[in-house]
Amino acid sequence: MDIIYSLFFLILSFTVVTSALGVVFLKKIVHSMVSLIICFLSIAGIYILLNADFVAISQLMIYGVGITIIMIFAIMLTSRESEKKLWIAFAPRTLFAFLTSIGLFILVAYTVCDDFEKNIKDIFNINPPGIETIELIKQSGTSVIIGKQLFTNYLLPFELLSVLLLAAILGAVVLTKKDSERLVNPTTEISGKEG
């Protein structure tokens, strides 16, 4: 049982890391989009390994379908033939980015590998979950607990989130609308002069 869990973890994490590298380093934008979809799907698998079924299904629905479709439409609407192969920039910031990310990873790995489990137990004051909780999760998944949390402790952020989503929808519609005469865009004149 434990070997199967470890095997699934290794396969899924290898897929996640490889496809995330593919997003950054593939040449065509459509190829990196496909790589991003593979990354999202395998991250949903990692959530299932972590006993988070509701979050995994939400990942499939929001990331694997919603954001993917929005991004594919953006690629369709914007890319020209000459710019489909824009690759990474060869500027001083490239070296800076490599150094930053490698340094951050070394920092995190050094912090984690140094007596981490014991420190976590000191910091978080962990109580082991009761038998009822484990039975509940085994029978009906995590959605019961998440639903209770959302409608009791986190009711105000939940409602604020709905207002935020409404504002985001309206903002997206207003931003992509064609400029009428009353809405003067300050950058229009500059780009008109240049080309």
Next chain:
Amino acid sequence: MEVGLIHFIILSAILFCIGILGLIVSRNIIKVLMSIEILLNAVNINFVAFANYTDLGELKGQVFAIFIMAIAAAEAAVGLALLIALYRNKPSVDVEEYDILKG
């Protein structure tokens, strides 16, 4: 090998570093937005892993992961709308060409 909390944290750290790398390095605007999504996913993996290993009774980490997903959806919609509005003024998706603020 027994998989524990440390392995998930290392995985999410690797994913976060790849996201930062893509955010700075890439020249296509859509690829920058994809890198932001990778960053948010790395944070989500961290939240869910901590919820599984330290807080199975209340699962606060999973609730936060769901909030982050909703905010990521809003961010993607607004970001791509901004991208299309920009593209209407100056038809290019190259990051290096948007240097009006350079003065």
